[in-house]
Amino acid sequence: MSVEQPLWQALTAYRVLTLLYALGLCVYAYDDYDHPFGAVVYMAVLTLWTALTFRMVSSAERCTRRFLVGDLGIAVAGILLTPLVDNHDRIAEGTPTLPSIWTMGAVLGFAIKGGWRWGAWASAVVCAANVIERGTFAQDTIHMLMLVWVASVAIGYVVEVARASERTLARALRIEAATRERERLARDIHDSVLQVLAMVQRRGAAIGGEAAELGRMAGEQEIALRTLVSTGLVTPPRGAADTAPDPYGLPGAADPSDSPCPPGPERSDGAPCDLRALLAPHAGSRVTFSEPGAPVLLPAGAAGELAAAVGAALDNVRVHAGEGAHAWILLEDEPDAVMVTVRDDGPGIPEGRLADAEAEGRLGVALSIRGRLRDLGGTAEWISAPGQGTEVELTVPKASAKRPAEKAEQKEKGEAAR
Known part of the structure; x- marks a missing residue:
C-alpha cells in the first residue's frame, strides 16, 4: 500500500x-436565513456531489484534476452564495459560510494530489472567496484563512x-x-564453472x-570469470557444468544443494530435510563424516x-591442503542451532590470506561459504594456524533458518491464489 493511501482514506x-x-x-440557522430555500438547494447539491464523488x-x-477543480468550484460557489441567502449582520459577526469546513476537504485534495504548491494555490482561491464573502479583511477571517493555507501547505x-x-x-x-541475486549467481558459478x-x-x-x-586457456578464462564475478557483471547461468570425477574423493563442481532430499523425512518442497542425507555423500577415503x-532437520x-557451504569448504581442502590431506566433517544438532565443523590436517591458512583472496576476486570463502551462511542468519568462522590445519565452523540458528522457507511457502500460496 502506498504511504499516501491512509491520507486519501482520511x-x-x-x-x-x-x-x-x-x-x-x-438546519440550526434555517430560521435566521433571509432566503432559506436557497440554502437548502445548495446543501442538497453539496450532499448529492459528495455522495456521487465518494x-x-x-x-x-x-x-x-478535473474532479479537483469541480470540487473546489462547489466550495467556492457555496462561499460566494452565502451573502445571497444570509443577512449582512450575521455575516459581519463571522457566522460560517454555507459549506463551512467542508471547503477544507477540497483544498486538502489538491495538497495530497499535487503537493504543497497545489495546496497553496487552492488555499489562495478559497482565501479570496472568503474575503469577497465578508467584504473586508476581518481579523478572524485572516486567522482562519492563514490556518487553511498553513495546513494545506504542510500536508x-x-x-x-x-x-x-x-x-x-x-x-x-x-x-x-539485485545484490543478493548477484551473490547467489556468483556462488553457483564458483561451485561449478570456476571449479571446473x-x-x-x-x-x-x-x-x-x-x-x-x-x-x-582455462586459467585465463578462470581469471576473466572471477573478475566478472567480483565486479558484479555476471550473466545468470542457465545450465550446470559437467564435473569430472575427483580421485581425492571429494565432490567436484556439483552443488550439493542441487540434489533433492530423499523421500520420507527429507523433503525438497520446503518441508524439513535431514541434513545427514546431504552431507553423507561427501564421505570417502580421505573424508570422515560424523553424525x-x-x-x-x-x-x-x-x-x-x-550443504553447499560444506562442499565449498571441502573444495578448499582439496585445492589448498593437497592430495594427501585428510578432512573430517562433524555434524552437531544443538537445541537452538545446527553446527557443521569441517577440519583438515593441511598446512593451515596464513594470517590475512582470506582477505587477500577476496581482494583478488577469489570469492569461494566470501560468497560460497560466508554469503550462504549470512543469508541463513548464521555465521562462518575459521580457526587456523600454520602447520596445524584449518577448522571451519558453520552455524545456522534454527529460528532464522525457518524464515526463508516460510516466505517461500507464503509466496507459493499467493501465486496459487492468483
Whole structure:
C-alpha cells in the first residue's frame, strides 16, 4: 500500500463528517436565513456531489484534476452564495459560510494530489472567496484563512516527502534484491564453472603438451570469470557444468544443494530435510563424516545451502591442503542451532590470506561459504594456524533458518491464489 493511501482514506471520512456538520449548521440557522430555500438547494447539491464523488477521493488514481477543480468550484460557489441567502449582520459577526469546513476537504485534495504548491494555490482561491464573502479583511477571517493555507501547505509538503521516501525505499529494495541475486549467481558459478576451469588448468599443466595449452586457456578464462564475478557483471547461468570425477574423493563442481532430499523425512518442497542425507555423500577415503544418531532437520532450502557451504569448504581442502590431506566433517544438532565443523590436517591458512583472496576476486570463502551462511542468519568462522590445519565452523540458528522457507511457502500460496 502506498504511504499516501491512509491520507486519501482520511480525506474520504473527512468529507462525509464535514458534510454532516454543514447540514447541521444549515438546519440550526434555517430560521435566521433571509432566503432559506436557497440554502437548502445548495446543501442538497453539496450532499448529492459528495455522495456521487465518494470514491473519487479514495486514491490518487481516481482523484483527477478535473474532479479537483469541480470540487473546489462547489466550495467556492457555496462561499460566494452565502451573502445571497444570509443577512449582512450575521455575516459581519463571522457566522460560517454555507459549506463551512467542508471547503477544507477540497483544498486538502489538491495538497495530497499535487503537493504543497497545489495546496497553496487552492488555499489562495478559497482565501479570496472568503474575503469577497465578508467584504473586508476581518481579523478572524485572516486567522482562519492563514490556518487553511498553513495546513494545506504542510500536508502537501509531507506528502511530497513521503513519496520521495517511498521511491528511495523502493530503489534500495531493488538494489538489495539485485545484490543478493548477484551473490547467489556468483556462488553457483564458483561451485561449478570456476571449479571446473581450475581443475582443467591443473590437469593440463600436469599432463603437458597440447593439454598444457588447454590448461593455460582455462586459467585465463578462470581469471576473466572471477573478475566478472567480483565486479558484479555476471550473466545468470542457465545450465550446470559437467564435473569430472575427483580421485581425492571429494565432490567436484556439483552443488550439493542441487540434489533433492530423499523421500520420507527429507523433503525438497520446503518441508524439513535431514541434513545427514546431504552431507553423507561427501564421505570417502580421505573424508570422515560424523553424525548424530537422530535426524538433523532443517527446511529444505536452508539444508541445501548449508550443504553447499560444506562442499565449498571441502573444495578448499582439496585445492589448498593437497592430495594427501585428510578432512573430517562433524555434524552437531544443538537445541537452538545446527553446527557443521569441517577440519583438515593441511598446512593451515596464513594470517590475512582470506582477505587477500577476496581482494583478488577469489570469492569461494566470501560468497560460497560466508554469503550462504549470512543469508541463513548464521555465521562462518575459521580457526587456523600454520602447520596445524584449518577448522571451519558453520552455524545456522534454527529460528532464522525457518524464515526463508516460510516466505517461500507464503509466496507459493499467493501465486496459487492468483
